[in-house]
Amino acid sequence: MGQDARPNWDSPMQFVLACVSYAVGLGNVWRFPYLCQMHGGGGFLIPYLIMLFLEGVPLFYLELAIGQKMSLGSIGAWTAISPYLGGVGLASVVTSLYLCLYYNIINAWSFWYLFHSFQSVLPWAECPINSNRTGPTEECEKATPTQYFFYRETLNIAPSIEENGGIHGGQALCLLLAWVITYLFIVRGVKSTGKVVYFTATFPYAVLLIYLVRGITLHGAINGVKFMFTPNMEHLADPNTWINAATQIFFSLGLGFGSLIAFASYNHYNNNFERQAIVVSLINSGTSIFASIVTFSIYGFKATVNYESCLERTRVLLLNTFNIAEDNINIDNVFEWIEKLNTTYPEQFAKLNNKLEECDLETELSSAVEGAGLAFIVYSEAIKNMPLPQLWSVLYFLMLLMLGMGSMLGNVTAIITPLRDFKVMSHMSSELFNGLVCVFCLLLGLGFTTTSGNYWFTIFNDYGATFSLLFIVLIEVITVSYIYGLKRFEKDIEDMLGHRPNWYWKIMWSITSPLLLIFLFIIYIVKYINGGTPTYQAWNKELGTSVVTEYPVFGQLFIGLLLVSSISCVPLTALYVFCKKRKLGNHEKREHTVSTVSA
């Protein structure tokens, strides 16, 4: 055979921590708080928790059961369930490959910011001075220093996806480091991964706790927390709220990539994964809620700081225009003075009008951001205003790194495990094979470090995994419930756990989850068709802001290719297996006839 016995986790705790480390990722920090804000604050928890029990936990349980029963990666496991549906596993591997390619870029950014935190003045706190030394650089002045640092110094972003420059050297180095560390974590398979997850799963919670304490004690933080938690029940009537809750649960748990199947395949046959599935799902959702409290206190602080600087600028403007003594106007009575001056000096005041800013705390608070923009722009803006910003910056980016690297462990394992099940690959030593996979992804990932790389990153982020995952998990749950048969599945689980799953699980697998997934699938298709040409946010240097731009033709073709390449694995594999079986069948028939003739 040439292959040793399948390695196992050292203890069930390692498996649980690995799942937690994989599921709790950047999305918990930068997508859930945004959704909460967009859909009525505290009220969003209701659809979120309902969806957790309708689709989240059952689907998570399903994947763990398959992995543990088959003790194979996704390709092998699905081929064992139904030979025609091995394509589901292949689609998972392709999707995981796309994810691996672009996900480590985020870790590279985290490293970049982390390394730049070791300076006396954080580089995103102030604009760099232009060559004449008369003021800040023009681009930085139109935008904010944090935006300038992200778009110009970190990404060196091109004005559109069509223009390309060279590779950003610093980014490439950070990406190399990210892949080297990923290799270090997975070099021995579960033996090394199992030890690493003790740290990557627990460290983010320590940082979140520290940040919670720091965040709540910040000036103005309470505004943000109040804003978030005031439930706005009318959003519950909006179907978008429920759709977003369903998709968030779905993607947050990392279903469909094959990582859970891969992790579970290293379990002992009788491991009690039922309890573990519930625990991990609850921990994942709990972390989202916990992280959003932290995020909202940071939001509140940032909004209050911006509001107060707006008031200060207005105060100085009034003082300078009307030559009033300095301590007559202070922050509290700015608005009264505006009224007074408007009535006493109307013509002079009218001249001011275009310079006078509208200072409103509510507007500041409701400017919600998600994704990389939140993590790297909004958060760093808040950090630069804290006392001792270097410490907070280091802690924060270390936390982002742990969250990202933890998820990378699952992503890379999802590729390596099914491929190693093939006899061809198992002759190679695991260290060499893992190294090859890492080098391959590194080389392709270098494309994301070019000047237009961030736009390609957005394509992968928005289209690489979303639609295909829905399709994959839908096929998974229908296969298990109807093709493999719920009765057979129940028996397998009884074999492993000692008891059958109760009615809740059976109803969810056979009726609720498939219906929900079909519904979401249709909504996505409708949105794609109705959405018109897909667009992206291009950074405009002259305006110092992002501009909505349409993708060029090659961009749209690439999006189509991404979607088709992973989904088509399923029908193509089924066709291939069908053809092979028919050829085999014909061959046997011919042999049979030959033997009867000779007999």
Added chain:
Amino acid sequence: MLYSQGEMLEKILLLFCLSSALAENLCRPDASNGYKVRLSIKRALGDEAYVWNQDEMFLFRATLAFAMRNHLSGQDFQVSNILVCDETPRVSFWFIVTSPLDATRPVGKEDVEEAIRKSRSRINSAFLLTDQTLEFIGIIPTLAAPVSPDTPPWLIVFGVVMGSVGAGIIVLLVYPVVHKRLKKDEEEEELEEEEGEEETRRVKTMENGAAGDGAHNLSFTDDERFTQM
């Protein structure tokens, strides 16, 4: 003597009044050769702010005269050459600089600007203020040049992290190979030792048999050896 003393005195007085009137006309808001100054003392110093009064104004005029002297060396600017007007409670005012040689002629804007630029830090420190809190409207302060170290600090941290991770990987990869080789060597040694012991034992039994006891029958001991298997 064409004029009497009284007439002389009158003429001198007239000239004096005229010149001072002219001087006052020179300094006015939006004067072509003047600059507006704005001080934000409370913003800069908070509780330690001093009150702006005529003594502080005198210091300002003296500092400015110093700046002019510094720039146009040779010309003896006096405090009276710095004319100030339009003071407001904001603490802002206009000033204009007249030439020491002719009190009616103002010094050009460019010269004044150059003089202030040169001695900006001295003027600031005389009032414990900064470029942002002591503003000369129209004269943009030259910002300090950015400090750029030879190796950017981030590269140093990167190097440290990359180095330690690389060392970690090498250790992880090399350790089991070394471990296996050591184990193999150990096993080989043990195997050799065991074989060696058996041989000495066999030799001993033979010797015992040969030396022996008279009671022992030599041929039997030989047989024993064979049947030991």
